[in-house]
Every structure is written in structure tokens, then in C-alpha cells.
Amino acid sequence: MTTTAARPMTARLGYVDNLRILLTVLVLAHHSALTYGALPMWYWAEPSESLSGLALMAFVVANQLWFMGFFFLLSGLFVPGSVDRKGPGAFARDRIVRLGIPLVVFWLVARPVLSLPTWPARQAQGESFLTFWFTAGDPGPMWFVEVLLVVSLGYAAFRALRARSAARRGVLSGAAGLSGAADGVVREAAARPVTFRMVAGLVAALTLVTFVWRLAVPLGTYWTGVGLPTPAYLPQYVLLFVVGLLAARRGWLTTLTVRQGRVALIVAIVGVGPALGASALASAPDAGVLALVAQSLVENVVAVGAALGLLVLFRERFSGQPAWARFAAQHSFAVYVIHPLVLVGVAVLLSPLVVPAGLKFLVLLALSVPLCWGAAYLLRRVPGVARVL
Template identity: 55%
Template sequence: MTNETVLPEPAADSRPTTGTRTSPATGPAAGLRGRLGYLDNLRAALTVLVVAHHAAITYSNLPLWYYTEPRDNASATGFVIFLAVNQMYFMGFFFLISGLFVPGSVDRKGPWRFFRDRLIRLGIPLVGFWLLIRPLLAIGSWPEYRKAGLSPLAFFLAGSDPGPMWFVEVLLVLGLVYAIYRSVRGRSLDQQRSAVVPDARVGNRMIMLLIGVLTVVTYSWRLVVPSGTYWPIVGLPTPYYLPQYVFLFVVGLLAQRRGWFSALTVRQGWAGLVMALVAGVPALGFSTVHGPAYLASVFCEQVFAVGVIMALLVLFRTRINRTGAVSRFASGQAFAVYVIHPLVLVAVARLIAPLAAPGVVKFAVLVVIAVPVCWAAAYLLRRIPGVRRVL
């Protein structure tokens, strides 16, 4: 999500290093140069999906957002399906992309300078959200706290989880683990760079192995952390998806060395689409069952997630790979949008609250207004001296 974790300086990461043989089509250097198109565009598109996802919660009858409105059952059911489909893959996709350029950043900076920079670029927005944005989002409930005789401090501390910034929390932990790993491994930067695997291929067996491992680990994990679990202390809303987040982050780490993103074929992209279409309905339909049937549900979840990710990677790489002023602007503000979008969504939702319309109409109005406002606000925020350093 951040410029550092997803889009490092192209000169440092894209040039081949001594002793590394790369292929024009599939080598790591080619894949990193291609990022300036399709990964920028993909990153912006996924950020729009995050905004739409949280806009849908507003009208879903699920009390999982800072501001919600009760809606008719038909709209609410549609939103719940939309949310469930997104949840199966989109945050895992963010972790995959976030892991892609981490090895190159550690190559340039070393493990501990890398993590120090992560603390600045991720830690400051995390603390800023908790101190400034979170209380503003809860301001509508202040009259109830005051009526109950609670102090402003009690109001400030209530609901003190980081909200959507849980993603940043987890990225910080994963970055620390990787920094420790690279430090303990003790290899020089030249040795690390020479470990790049040229002419990579992504075989179908490799894909099925990933799905199989994800299924077994996720199923075992959910015996302890069942679906619907919420971790209030760290604010992690979906800890039952944690294996997918970690595994896809690791896949991103490996993909940087092996050029896997560039190696996916168009045929595999179409296969991913078929996988997603076939597995999507069973994954949703079996989600409430138990026993062996639940294992099948978890399997379908992972097939759907991997299939959608494959299809989108190939689609954006082959069809949506050009950059212009608009795409650079959209990608450049993406992390800032992620940080501030709850404030914009809640403000706009309250503004259009008097509108008498079905939930799906209000959702569309909210998204159409909030998306450009988010990007405009992010742009203005990043023009403040020093803000661009962390956003």
C-alpha cells in the first residue's frame, strides 16, 4: 500500500546486477520495470475497491463501521455477498503486492535501516490515525457518552482499535520478521542479489501446491480461530484470514527474485478466471457448515482467491499496463487515500443521510462522491510540508 512497500525507486530495483542473468520476457528486471504500468494501476484499483467495500458496510445492516444506516433486507443481503466475496481475496492481494519489493529495499538499505524506514512510513500514519482520525470518526457518539457521565478521556479511549489501519500493523510485524530473517541470515547484499532465479516459470503444480498448503494451514488455524473472530486489542477484524495474508506476503517476497508476476501466462489468467467462477459459489454456500464440508469451503475460498489474483495480474499486465498523468496521480495518492478514506466516507454518508432512496442507490451515490473527494483530499494533504515523507 505504501510507496515504499509497493513502488520503490525504479533505478535501484530494476537494473540487473553483476552475476544475474535475466530474460527480456520473464526476468526480474523486466517485471520490475512493468510495475510502472500494471502494478500502479492495480494498486489504485484495489484502493478504490477498499473505499467501495467500506461504503457497502454503511448500508449492509452489519455494525462493523463507524457510521451505518438500517436498510431494506434486499439491499443488505446483496451488500453482505459483495463484502464476503471481497474478503476472500482483496486484502491478501494487498499483502502479496506489498511483499513484492521488500527484498530489493532490504538489498539497498540493509535490514535495520529498512525497518527504521518502515517505522517512519507506516508507524507515523498508524499513530496519526489513532490519535487524530479515530476520535473524529467517533464524534457522533459523544452525546451518548456525555449523557452517561463519562469523561472526554473515556470517550477518547473507547473503541481504541486502529480500524482499517490493522493492515499497516500487520505489515510492520511482517517487515520486522523479514528484517530479523535477513539479519540472521548474514549474507552480503551482492550474494542476495545473485540469488535471483532467471527465466522463471509458474507451473500449474506450483499453483495447486500453494492452494493446497493454504487450505490445510487455514483450516487448521480456524479450528482455533474460527470465522467471525475479532481481535479487539490489536483491532484485527479478520484474524481467521491471517494464514492467507502471511502466505501471500511471502509469495510476494519470492516473486521479486523469481519474476513470477511476469511469468504468468495469458492462458493461466483465463484459467484463474474459470477457477474463481467455479469456486466462488461453493465458497459462499459452504461458509456456515462444519466438519468435512467446511474443509471443502476453505478449499474453495483459496481456489477463488488465487484464481482472482491470477486473472487480475494477467489482465492488468496485458491490458491495463500504460501509465499517464491520471494513473500516476491515482497510484501516488493511494496510501494516503487508504489512511483518510474512513473520514471522507463517514462525512459524505452523513451528508446524504436525508436522501430517501434504496440502499443500493445511496451506496452508488456515496462511492461516486467519496472516491474523487478521497483522492483530492489525499493530494492536498500530501502537499503539506513533510507529509509526503510518510504518505
């Protein structure tokens, strides 16, 4: 009996790029909801405790359960093939350019501009504008780029060490060296169907690691040194990035069945309510261990279910890419980088508008989505920018 190795993905997959577009729009919606909801954690906030403000807060909490972890999974899908083509060293240099430069530019330019509303108060305390410029605010949503750069470089280092180990074994074994075992190429595993047992094992692993991690890094922790607003979710981000790596190497995307996708999506949707309830219980001052375990379990059920369900749904129903989708996918990373400037600028212009929080959220989002893609298009036309964004 022979098996066919699953090659790592090297070509773009339309439905994966379409998922990136969806998630990028969700990022804009997430931060628009933070602008007007009952959870004011954004550069410009007009918090509301009204019913619609509370609904926006619930939307933010529900999003947080899964969508950034899914971003990391999608980001991991094309990494193995990229390392195969370029080698670990060239891949690492490329990641530093493609992720590091936007991170540094955002830190030096966009971050202080977004923090300008706090300048009068800091000036009144005797702070110089130069000190303000280099210390005010944090990288905001660029924390994702920061963490993605770290895990990508970690994978490149792993591949480099693995290749070096293989080379040493090849030197010690002349036959292996002659057969090419020391060429540093990772051998792909045979395609293996995804089973519900594998999915349950992933959820169990995520639950255990998340629970243990949150004993030291509880929800609500903020790491000021690196500007990471959600370090409590780091296990989900890292493990789902690894799942993306393995899915690419082992061909899992093609082996997921429609039934698995349907069940996963239903479970994720049904699980949102219990996940919000578990979060409320676990946030109580007297929350016990069982409440923390339940919270970790239900939110990871939602995260994994949403990821698997949407992957299958988009693979089966939304795999085509008309011209507008190709345009949107090509500019989605640039949109992610610049969207805080657009959202805050539009929100400032809308500040005199007195309407319910929910309606203002919809107006902000409706205006900002096309403006973000338009600004991204113009920015990428600047010579050299498209190389990075």
C-alpha cells in the same frame, strides 16, 4: 547450460500500480457497502435488510475472500529489492516511518473523531472525554497497515539474520570471505516458470493452514487488543505476502502465461458462488469438519485465482499509465489512510436522503472517490506529509 538470475524488482511496474488503484477503489466500495448493507460493521451504518441491502452484504463477503490478501501480495513484490538497496536496518526504519507514523496519527486523531457518535452514551455513563478520546473505537481499516508493518519487519529481521549467518560462515571460511559470500547480499534464484502444479500446491498449503488456524480462530473472531477485524484470514494475508516476496525474487510475474491468467480468472469468478455457499454452510451451528475444509478450499481457490488472473490481465491489457493513473497511484496510500473520514462525512451528509440502499451506496461511492483523491492531494502538499504518505 546457463540460467539467468531473476533480479528483484526495483522499478515501479505500471500494471502493479494500476492494480493498487483498483484495490483502493474496492476498499472504498467495500466500506460503502458496509454503510448501507445488511452487515453493519462500519463507523457509520444505516443497515438495510432489503434485497439491495442483502446484495451489498454478499458483495462484502465476496470481496473479503480475496482482495486484502491480494493487497498483501502486491505489497510484498517490492520489499526484497528495497531491502537489497537499503539493508535490513534502514529498510526497517523506513517502514516504521512510512507505516508506523500514519498508524499512530490515525489512532490518536482519526479514530476518536470517527467514534464521536458514541460519545453521548459514554458520557452518560460518567466517562471523561479524555478517557473516551484514547479508548473509543479501533484502528478500523488501518489494521492492514498494522499487519503489513509486522510482516515487513519480520522479513527485515530474517534478512538481517541471514546476512549475519552468511558473515559467520565467511569468517570461518577464508575463501568464502574473500569471494564476497559474506557481503549479506541474498543470491537470487534462477527464473522458474509458474506451473499449474505450483498454483495447486499454493492453494493446498493455504487450505491446510487456514483450516487448522480456524479451529482456534474461527470466522467472526475479532481481536480487540489490536483492532484486527478478520484474524481468521491471517494465514492468507501472511502466505500471500510471502508469495509476493518470492515472486519478486524469482521473476514469477513475467513467467505467468496468458492461458494461466485466463484459467485462473475464470476459476475465481465461477468459484465465488460456491465460496459464498460454503461460508453459509460453515457458519451453521452444527457445521462439521468437511464444511470447514470445503470453505477453506473454495475461498483460497478464489483468492489465488483472482490474484493470478488480475496480475496477468493487467500486465497484458492495462500496463500503461496515463497522467491520471500516475496521479492516482501516487496518492493511493494517502487515500487508504484518510478514506474513513471522507466516507463517514459524506454518509452523514447523505443521511436525510431516503432512497434504496443500493442507490445510496452508488451515490456515496461516486461522491467519495474523487473527494478522497482530492483530499489526499491537498494533504500531501503539506510540508513533510508526502515523506510519509
